[in-house]
Structures are given as C-alpha cells and as structure tokens.
Amino acid sequence: MKTWTFDDIPDLTGKRAIVTGANSGLGYWTALHLARRGAAVVMACRSAERAMASRDRLLAAIPAGQVEVMELDVADLDSVKAFGQRYAHNHDALHLLCNNAGLALPPLSHTRHGFELQFGTNFLGHFALTGHLLPTLRATPGARVVHTASIAHRFGRIDFDDPHFRTRRYQDMAAYGQSKLANLMFAFELQRRFVGAGIEATSIAAHPGYAATNISANNSLGKSRIGNAMVRLGDRLLGQSAETGAMPILLAATSPTAAGGAYYGPGGWFELRGSPRLVDSTRASKDTAVAARLWTMAENLTGVHFLS
Template sequence: MDWSVLFQHPAWVLSTALLAFVVRLQRRGSWDPKACSAVLSGKTAIVTGANTGIGKFIALDFARRGAHVILACRSESRGTAAVKEIREKTGNSNVHLRLVDVSSLDSVSEFSKKILEEEKALHILVNNAAVSGLPKQMTKDGLDMSFATNHLGPFLLTNQLLDLVKHSAPARIVNVSSMNHKKGQVDFSHFHGENLNYSLDEVYNHTKLHNIICTNELARRLQGTGVTANSVNPGIVMTEVMRHYPLFFRCLFNLIGLFFFKSSEEGAVSPIYCAVAEEMEGITGKYVDSDCSLKLPAPLARDPALAVKDFEICERLTSKL
C-alpha cells in the first residue's frame, strides 16, 4: 500500500467526514418502510445488484410485501444465497435469481429476452447495481467498464423491458443515483474511456450524473403511459461499492462509517420509498434525496436539451443490439 495516497487527497478525507456528519443528521425523520402498508401481491419486481447491500434489502422489502421478486445478479453463488435468505426471512417462495452482467450489452440483451419470454408483467424495475473506483477497463463493446456497469447497461436493460413495463401500468422505474452526481461532468467521450481521471470516485460521479439526466428524459417520454421514472440518492451507505478502492481508503471509509454512515438497510429506504410509497404515486422525473424528500439535482441534470442529447447518444451506443 502506498500511504502517500492519503496526502495526495486530503480534501477527499475531509469531505468524506463532513458528508458523514450530514448523513447522520438525515438518518432521523426518514420515511419508515415498516409503517407503509403497500401490498405487492400479484406484482412483479426486478432489482439489479440484489445479492448484497442496498439491493438485497430492497428485494427483501418487496418480498415481504408479497411481490414476485427477480434478483438480477452477476454472481450465481451469491445470488442463490440471497434468494435463499430472502425466502427464509419472508416466507415468500416466489423469489428467483436471473443472471446478468450489466456491464455487458450482450448479457443485458440475453437477460431481457428471457424476462420477456417468462414474465407477463413488470410493475417495478430498480436499477441498483453499480461500481466505483475501477481502474481503466474497456468492455468488448468498446465502452468504459464503469460507464457500462453504472449507466449504459442499465439504460439498455430499461429500454428493452420498457414495453413490458408500460403494458403493466401503473408501474415504476427507480434508478439509484448518488449525491456525488453534483461533482460529475458531462463529456460524451467518457463513454469510450477518453478524457477520464480514474482517481477514487471521479468516474463514478460522472456516471451518476448521467443516471439522473437520462431518467428525467425517460420520464418525459413516458408521460401519459402510467409509468413513472425517478432517480434517488440512498445516502452514504456502508456497502461493497468501494471494494476497488485502495485499502487505506476502504479502512478509513469503514471506520468513519461505523459512527456516521447508513447501513445497507437504511440506504434501501429511499429507493423503496420511490418504488412503493403512496406519496410517490404519479410523481415522475424527480430526484429523491436520502431523507425521502424531493430535491433539485445539480443544474446539469435539469437541462432538458442536454437530456435529449444524452438519451439519444445512449440509444445509439446500445442500438447495435
């Protein structure tokens, strides 16, 4: 471990501590899923990245409400373990695993094809899977791995399942973003791994900004269909999203997190709110903060012309399939 990395990023350490304090304040007064009487019997929900962390607790909540829950995961062993755990804790046997690697457009298309063959409805789609801190890697589709995983893969997945979702209306699409989107920038060469700084969470921040931009444009296109699309900030959460960071930063993050950060269960609250709360019925094209309140995202995320351009570029990049 190169300990000098700490001194190269003192601002990151300070900002992390300050954000931790803010999140601690936000942990109180949030909407309580256990107090929500929403029932999902007869409803079908898909949650990506549901074998661990926030995604697993989202799937667990849906299963408790009686939904037919599909865990969309990359790891068969971890996904199978999550299915077993959720079934045992909820008594709901209608919880299943479907494998998908959202960084691969081929894998996403194969997953979507199977869902369309097997399922007659899809009422809730939660795009939760994400990575942060990856070094530069390119997919076989010529895309930056982080952008493929966090944005373009979920973008394709949503579009390929969109007709099924519309057929199932009223339905909801929830895209898990981050407060870090405010530090993101829009440069379409990023999609191909160009002009990127792979230091810490910088690439992650860009991807989370694109999540919100395209969610807003999707919501506009879905007006009048009975399908809502919203982006959500789960807060600063103790999850495995930082597993690719240097050891020191992971240790620092976990140490601070013991006192200030949200648990994965707490981080799942705002995505669950978007997916099931009566208060969110008919609400679309919004950014929901970690305390379940509607907030304005960064200015770039509110630019409608940029949203159209971003969406169209993402369509072109994924249309080869």
C-alpha cells in the same frame, strides 16, 4: 411531515419486480422488503451462485417470499438483451424495475463493448435494459422504473468527446460522477418521454446517502489496509446501514405519493443519512438539451433505440 418507514410499504401482492444487483447491499434489502410485502421479485445478478446464496438468506427471513434468480451482467450488452428476452418470455407484466446494480471507483477498465466500466455499468447497461423491457413495462398499468442515483452526481460532468477515458487522464472519482450524473439525467429524461408518449408509467430516482455497502470492496481504496480502515471509519461516523440506505429507493418504488420525475434521498446532514424525503439535484442534472443529447449517444452506443 410524517417520517416514512418500512411499515409504509403497501401490500404488493400480485406485483412483479426486478431488482438488479440484488445479491448484496442496497439491492438485497430492496428485494427483501419488496418480497416481505408480497411482490414476486426477480433478483437479477451477475453471479447466479452468489444470488442463490442471497436468495436462500432472504427466504430464511421470509419463508413465504416469491423470489426468483435470473442471471444478468449489466456491463455486458449481450447479457442485458438475453435477460430482457427471457423475462418477456416468462412474464407478461413488470410493475417495478429497480435499476440498482453499480460499482464505484475501480481502476481504469472497459467493458467488452469498449465502455468505461462505471459508465457502462451504472448508466449504459441500465439504459439498454430499460429499453429491452419497455414493451412489458408499457403493457403493465402503473409501472415504475426506479434508478439508484448518488450524491456523487454533484461533481459529475458528461464528456461527450471522450466518455470512456480513451485520451484524457483517468480519474476514478470523475468517472464515477459522470456515470451517476448520466444515470440521474436518464431518470428525468425517461419520465419526460413517458409523458410525451402517453405511457402510463413513471420514472423516479433515489439515492442512499452514505450507505455502508460493499461497493468499494473492489477499488483501490477498499483494497489497501489504510484505505479500508478509512472506509470503515467513514461508515461508522457518517454512514448508515445498507438496509436504511435502501429506504429512499423503496419509497420511490412503492409509495402512492411518489411522483414521476422526482428524486428522493436521506433528509439528514448533507443527505448522508436519515429518513427519506424529496431532495433536489444540480442544475446540470436538469438540463433537457444535454439529456436529449445523452439519450441519443446512449442509443448509438448500445444499439437500443426506444422512445426516440
């Protein structure tokens, strides 16, 4: 099979895209390559100041790029709702929604709505965002929703009794795995519901493998001297650049052959690095009964009901 590269991204002139967390890492490189091929890209970021600096850097590389910054904190449901309303007011089409923003392994903390921070950011915020943007996605022929997943879903488990670690002992890796399993199950369930509702849109998941991003900068491992050295060593020995890590996401977002409900990731050793290809996920991620229960829980927690 031919190796997929950035050169395989088709002409995207006339397409509109949103990339959450586009100021750095995977999101930045996703936004850059979409803009390079002609898409009008919204960089949806928590910090407008950092996003504007990243936009300037992007436009220095692609002077003709159509790039807009809109403020969005996916950990805050009010911010998510306001973003959805602003986007719908300003734009009548959305060809691509990249649910990319995320964080990993912070100390125990909760969003202002009471969600464990990783579960609230990586999953619930993007669930709500997709719901708010659904009317625009639905009105756009061939729309796609691409979810940035993780190999960490393999050790995830959805705890319906205590998803926010209110009573059980907090373990940052367990919380991260739960959020990424939920994120992947949402991707698959959204595709099933698109089909069931007769909506001509697709939901696709992708993961970057071990990409050298700044996602660990604010956790305890990245902040300690020894931990930071371990992260840097791991980046060199096992990882790949953030730009290369964005390739599976861009394949899922742009390839004419990318299928709804599919999952893409690096094709190398243990899916840590390498050229993007179709990959598999755990049996738990494909459990339709649990996915339906998770969807209902997400609706109840966020107050955003869609495709029910």
